Amino acid sequence: MDVLKAIKSRRSIRAYDSREVEEDKLVRILESGRLSPSASNRQERRFVVIRDAMTRKLLSEAARNQGFVAEAPVVIAACSVESEYVMSCGQPAYPIDTAIAVDHMTLAAVQDGLGTCWIGAFDEKKVKKILNIPDHVRVVALLPLGYPSATPRPTPRKSLDEIVKWEKWSD
Numbered sequence: 001m002d003v004l005k006a007i008k009s010r011r012s013i014r015a016y017d018s019r020e021v022e023e024d025k026l027v028r029i030l031e032s033g034r035l036s037p038s039a040s041n042r043q044e045r046r047f048v049v050i051r052d053a054m055t056r057k058l059l060s061e062a063a064r065n066q067g068f069v070a071e072a073p074v075v076i077a078a079c080s081v082e083s084e085y086v087m088s089c090g091q092p093a094y095p096i097d098t099a100i101a102v103d104h105m106t107l108a109a110v111q112d113g114l115g116t117c118w119i120g121a122f123d124e125k126k127v128k129k130i131l132n133i134p135d136h137v138r139v140v141a142l143l144p145l146g147y148p149s150a151t152p153r154p155t156p157r158k159s160l161d162e163i164v165k166w167e168k169w170s171d
Contacts, residue, residue: 006110011154013115014068016146021074025112029145033078033101039093042085045101045140048077048131055130061144062126065120072144077131078102081139083138098140107144115148 030047038044041054050056051074053160059077060069061119078101080094119142127139 003107008154009107010110011115011148011152011171012088012117013144013146013148014117015131016064016068016072016092016115016144017149019073019147021114021146025114026074026145028112029105029108029114030076032104036097036101036104038097038100039071039085042082042093042097042141044080044082044094045086045098046079046081046137048079048133050075050077050131056084058130058132059127059142062130063122066119066121069119069142069144070115072146074103074145076143076145077127077133077139078141078143081136081140089110090136094138095140098138101114102141113147114145115151116141116143116145118143 001049001081026049030049033045033047036045052058053070056072056075057070058074060071063069078098083092083094085093087096102118106118109116120140122142124139127133127142128135128137131141
C-alpha cells in the first residue's frame with residue numbers, strides 16, 4: 001500500500017473485534033514509531049504496550065469511560081521521557097515528536113489491516129498510576145489498536161483552497 005492510500009484509508013476506529021493482534025504486526029507498528037523523526041534526533045518517546053484486559057478497562061475509565069479503549073486487544077501509551085526541551089522555533093519538542101511517532105504507527109496499522117483511534121481525552125495522572133509511569137514522564141496519547149469490527153465513513157475535510165496560503169499569508 002502506498003502512503004497516500006494509507007492516509008486516505010485511515011479512520012478513527014471505535015469498534016474492535018476480538019481477534020488478537022499478531023506479534024509481527026505489533027512489532028512492525030512499534031518499529032514505525034521508533035523510526036519516526038524527532039527534534040535534534042533526541043528520540044525521547046517511549047511506548048507502553050498494554051494487552052491485559054483489566055488494565056485496558058482501567059485505562060478506558062481514565063479515558064473518560066470510552067469503552068472501546070478496553071475493547072481493543074492492544075492499547076499503546078505514547079510517552080515522552082523529556083518534556084523540557086524547546087526547539088529554536090519556541091515550541092516544546094515532546095508533544096510534536098511523540099505525535100509524529102503515533103501518526104507513523106496509525107498509518108502502519110492501516111497497512112496491516114488494523115485500526116486505531118488517537119485518544120487525547122484522558123486523565124494523565126490516572127494513566128500514570130495505572131501503568132506505573134514515573135512523574136517526570138509525560139503521557140501524550142493512548143492508541144487503541146486492533147481489527148475494526150466497524151469502519152466509519154470518511155469524515156469531511158476542508159479543501160486545499162481553504163487551508164493553503166501560497167508564498168505569504170493572505171485572507
